[in-house]
Amino acid sequence: MDRVYIFDTTLRDGEQSSGVNLLIKEKLDIAKQLAKLGVDVIEAGFPVASADDFEAVKVIASEIEDPTIAALARVLPGDIERAAEALKSAKKKRIHVFLATSKIHMEYKLRKPKEDVIKMATEGVRLAKSFCDDIEFSPEDASRSERSFLYEVITEAINAGATTINIPDTVGYSIPPEFGELILKIRENVPNIDKVVISVHCHNDLGLAVANSLSAIKNGARQVECTINGIGERAGNAALEEIVVALKTRQDLFGLTTNIDTRHLYKTSRMVSLHTGMVVQPNKAVVGANAFSHSSGIHQDGFLKESTTYEILKPRDIGVPESKIVLTKLSGRHALKRRLENLGFKLTEDELKKAFLRFKELACKKNEVFDEDIEALIEDEIRAVEELVGLEYIHVVCGNNTVPTATVRVKRKDEVVQEAACGNGPVDAVYRAIDKCCGIECSLRDYSVSALTGEKDAVGEVTVKIESSGTEVVGRGMSTDIIEASAKAYISAINRLYKTQNIA
Incomplete structure (x- = not known):
C-alpha cells in the first residue's frame, strides 16, 4: 500500500506558539516520544535562531536514530552552514531551506524581484546539497504565489538538488478544493516533479489545516508537515493525530498508510501538553478528554448495545484505556443500570426505577454524577430502612x-x-x-x-x-x-x- 510520510514540526513550528519556550531536555524527551510514535522526520529546530535552538538540534541529532532529523534554514549561507553544523552527528539528516515566493512577501519583506528570488533559491539548495543529500525546499506562502512563477521556482529548486518540495499554506488562506487543485496543478506543470516527494505544510488560521492537508494527499502529496495537538504559530498547524487517524479510518477513500503507531498518540499528546503548558481542549478530535465520552441517553443506549453506533475509532487504538459513559441529566436508564452493575449493585426493577428517579433529581443539580455519588445514592435512598x-x-x-x-x-x-x-x-x-x-x-x-x-x-x-x-x-x-x-x-x-x- 502507498504511504504518506509524517514530518513532525512540533519542536520547531510548534514551539513558535505564543508563550511556549521548551528546555533542551524537554525537546529531547518529546523527540524520543516522537521516535517511539513512528514519525519519519523530526524538525528539531531553527539552529541559526538562537544558541539554545542550535544546541537542541545538535543533541537530538546525536541521540535520535530512527527518524530523519531536519533543521530549518533560510536560503542564506550563514543559516545553512549553521544547520549543517548542528546536524553533523545525525544518522539521517535533512536540511530544510525556505524562501518566500508570493508577490506580497517579495515586495514588502524580501524587496527583491523574481529573478533574484530564483537565484537565491537555487544557490541555497546547492549549498545545502554540499552538506547532505536530503534537501527540502519550501516556497513560503506558496498558496498565495503566482502559479506560473511558483512552477518555475520549484523546477529550478529540483534542478539544484532538492529531494522534497514542500508547499506551505503559510497563513492558512486556502480552502480544501483550492489547495488540492494547487497540488494537482504542480504535478501537471512542473516537468521534473516526479523526482521529488511533494510535501504540504498547512496552517489553521481558518480552521482548515487538516482538511487542506487531506485534500493535498488526495491529489498526490506524500508528506505532511504537522504538529502534535495542532500547536504552532498563530492558530496552529495541522494536527498530526487527526491526519494520521483520518487516513487510518478512511482507508476505503485514501488507500494510504503511515508509519505511525497510533497506540502512542494519547501519551504523546499528554506529554506535549505538559511540556508546553498548552491545555488540550476537551472537544479536541482524537485526543481530547471528550473524544470517547458519551453523555446523551440515546447515544449511551446505542453505544452500550454496539459501540460502533456512535464511535468510529476504538479508544485503545489511540492509547486511551476505554470509552467513558458520562452520567448527566441527559443519561438514560440503560447507562445508569450498566454503571450500577459495574459498581457491583444488582437492583430489582422497582429499586432501579426508584434509583433512576433519584439519579435524575441529583443530575439536574450538578454537571456530572460520579461513581461516589451513585454509591451514596444507593446506600442512602435505595438500601435505606423503611421510611416512617x-x-x-x-x-x-x-x-x-x-x-x-x-x-x-x-x-x-x-x-x-x-x-x-x-x-x-x-x-x-x-x-x-x-x-x-x-x-x-x-x-x-x-x-x-x-x-x-x-x-x-x-x-x-x-x-x-x-x-x-x-x-x-x-x-x-x-x-x-x-x-x-x-x-x-x-x-x-x-x-x-x-x-x-x-x-x-
Whole structure:
C-alpha cells in the first residue's frame, strides 16, 4: 500500500506558539516520544535562531536514530552552514531551506524581484546539497504565489538538488478544493516533479489545516508537515493525530498508510501538553478528554448495545484505556443500570426505577454524577430502612446578624406535621424543628460532613449519630445542599431508631 510520510514540526513550528519556550531536555524527551510514535522526520529546530535552538538540534541529532532529523534554514549561507553544523552527528539528516515566493512577501519583506528570488533559491539548495543529500525546499506562502512563477521556482529548486518540495499554506488562506487543485496543478506543470516527494505544510488560521492537508494527499502529496495537538504559530498547524487517524479510518477513500503507531498518540499528546503548558481542549478530535465520552441517553443506549453506533475509532487504538459513559441529566436508564452493575449493585426493577428517579433529581443539580455519588445514592435512598418519617419541606433563614431559624415539614405515616425552631446555627435549628415534628427527644452524639467529589457542585454527604433512651443509631444523607443533606441524615437516623425500638 502507498504511504504518506509524517514530518513532525512540533519542536520547531510548534514551539513558535505564543508563550511556549521548551528546555533542551524537554525537546529531547518529546523527540524520543516522537521516535517511539513512528514519525519519519523530526524538525528539531531553527539552529541559526538562537544558541539554545542550535544546541537542541545538535543533541537530538546525536541521540535520535530512527527518524530523519531536519533543521530549518533560510536560503542564506550563514543559516545553512549553521544547520549543517548542528546536524553533523545525525544518522539521517535533512536540511530544510525556505524562501518566500508570493508577490506580497517579495515586495514588502524580501524587496527583491523574481529573478533574484530564483537565484537565491537555487544557490541555497546547492549549498545545502554540499552538506547532505536530503534537501527540502519550501516556497513560503506558496498558496498565495503566482502559479506560473511558483512552477518555475520549484523546477529550478529540483534542478539544484532538492529531494522534497514542500508547499506551505503559510497563513492558512486556502480552502480544501483550492489547495488540492494547487497540488494537482504542480504535478501537471512542473516537468521534473516526479523526482521529488511533494510535501504540504498547512496552517489553521481558518480552521482548515487538516482538511487542506487531506485534500493535498488526495491529489498526490506524500508528506505532511504537522504538529502534535495542532500547536504552532498563530492558530496552529495541522494536527498530526487527526491526519494520521483520518487516513487510518478512511482507508476505503485514501488507500494510504503511515508509519505511525497510533497506540502512542494519547501519551504523546499528554506529554506535549505538559511540556508546553498548552491545555488540550476537551472537544479536541482524537485526543481530547471528550473524544470517547458519551453523555446523551440515546447515544449511551446505542453505544452500550454496539459501540460502533456512535464511535468510529476504538479508544485503545489511540492509547486511551476505554470509552467513558458520562452520567448527566441527559443519561438514560440503560447507562445508569450498566454503571450500577459495574459498581457491583444488582437492583430489582422497582429499586432501579426508584434509583433512576433519584439519579435524575441529583443530575439536574450538578454537571456530572460520579461513581461516589451513585454509591451514596444507593446506600442512602435505595438500601435505606423503611421510611416512617419522610422529609417534605425545609426552609432556613440565617446570617451573621440573624438568629438561625428553620421551618420543617415532615410526613409521619399519613400525617403531615410542620414546625419551626431556632438554634445555634442552621443545622441545629433544623434538628430542633425535626425533634418537634417527631415528638422525640434524642441527643446528637456525632456529626460529620464530607464532599464525595472535588468540584464546586460536589454532593455533600452527612453522617450523624444520635442517641435516645440508651440506643445509638447512625444516619446518612446526601445532597448538593449541605443543610438538606444534614436534615436527610437526621431523618434517616430517626427512622433507624424507630425500627430498632419497634415504633410503628
